[in-house]
Amino acid sequence: MSRIQATFAALKSQGKKALIPYITAGDPHPKHTVALMHAMVQSGANIIELGVPFSDPMADGPVIQRATERALVHKVGLRDVLDMVREFRRTDANTPVVLMGYANPVEAMGQANFARQAHEAGVDGVLTVDYPPEECQEFVELLQAEQLAPIFLLSPTSDKNRVEKIVRQAAGFVYYVSLKGVTGSQNLDIAEVGAKVQAIRGQTDLPIGVGFGVRDAATAKAVANVADAVVIGSRMIQEIEHSSADNLLDNVAQLTTSLRAAIDA
């Protein structure tokens, strides 16, 4: 059983939902990333989603764009991100790590080379935003050969056929984007999300995470009521943005704790 499967299985047996915080690797400085990952795990995160900085993050809103730009000041690349995961794994053998990023850094490294090195570093899943299933069959096979879960987005505009096509290639969990738009968008409609998640359940046994638009304890709780996992990105980044080097870890830990409490309540 993979780390992702084991995590969801354990949560299910406790009647709990997964909390998946997202941070951009290297934001605000590469030296903080691994400590932030550990702090989030200690405060109740179940899976860490780690953003790979890319110069042109087309699917991200302004908050994550700024995180990316802060990381790129320090020239954080995909190899550095894998090093961070390697370091994280030294003291955490259980918490799954999912990389989220764009296709070009993967292609620059070479798909096969990336898959091999990601596995060796201790990565569990890979979400490549601009690789729809039609364009990445080979990549999916390379990931699977290294026991890495290919994770895909589903959107409110994905119809039944589309969901079918995507879940056939997906592993680990699927990530339902709760809104049209970019990361960090507003106005989450929980009833609509709930109905869509229910429909997706009819097509796959994979756990369903929901993200884009989760921004506080209330929305986290509401999402936890309808999904298997709550993904929270822009709100985490805002916390990092508003912290200094001195209170960064405390603030992020506190936010994670409060989200954990809301989800479990």
Add this chain to the structure above:
Amino acid sequence: MQLYDMPDAQGHFGPYGGIFVAETLIEALEELRVMYERYRHDPEFLAEFAYDLKHFVGRPSPIYYAERLTQKVGGAKIYLKREDLNHTGAHKVNNTIGQALLAKRMGKPRVIAETGAGQHGVATATIAARLGLECVVYMGAEDVKRQAPNVFRMKLLGATVIPVESGSKTLKDALNEAMRDWVTNISNTFYIIGTVAGPHPYPMMVRDFQAVIGIEAKEQMQEMTGRQPDAVIACVGGGSNAMGIFHPYIDVDGVRLIGVEAAGHGIETGRHAAPLTANSPAGVLHGNRTYLMQDENGQIIETHSVSAGLDYPGVGPEHAWLKDIKRAEYVAVTDDEAMEAFHTLCRTEGIIPALESSHAVAYAMKLAATMSPDQVLLVNLSGRGDKDINTVASLAGITL
């Protein structure tokens, strides 16, 4: 004979092109693909397009024999396809009319566009005004500063211009931001992409709308000279004017197709915008796979050209394919060479060319000099240079 028939049904030109976007955009692209398939051969749609090209743009654009330039260079005869004489002053308007007519048929009341030099933004604002569509143009904050007259033109035409402060604050960032707008406002918005890049069907659709340039040229060259040119030369940023004039010539034997990229300060300095000439690796950006200027981490690097319209790190995927199959050749000329050609054309022919088009003129001058007087070159003069006079003046240390 096997006729050229690209792209495939999924928008691939060999390994290039395709649809590399987030799931949130897939449905919108599928809707666009279906609608474009429905209308691309529809006689009524094509008649409406042709009407506007004739009566609103002023097509066909003439072909002009640049006699004094030819004499000055000595060698092959140089002919110019005068896209600079189009309404709004460049080839860009051919495409914006096609896409805006499609937007109207799809019932989208709002159009958005990205722009670098501002020519595509002006062309989009123009057709939006003509059709009564709301228009929002994204433009890198750097470009807003460099191209103030075009920003004002867009505003006069009723468009909202949004300066983009992210990334390098230039064309690629404007494109990112326009994509973000589109994904957020998909139900009422049509995204008019200005070049032969982006996810399928854009590279094919923009090429088809621009192909009027080459279709006219083939007829006009036959009429004027009784033959087709030995080479067709066009500048390449994203590559829409080049694709427009190249495409009808792909199956014509004996006609060399030459794309001229911006060598900026020189390919060897790294400060350029010439991914094809510099043999940049392939990668994925803005929805398609193509050759891209990037660093070892796969980050897109900043480009440089004196011409804002060529200042783009990628190139349309069909150009990548034409390079690989060796049907087209790609070369680059520096800022200085382009400037020299700019001044030469001004003084020998009474034509002020766009700095983008000056790159094509510069290479034509070099090549013509190595050829004989019975040979013929056709240069796509993609735009006029009125928009560039501030840049040219400041390079000469003059404040207007």
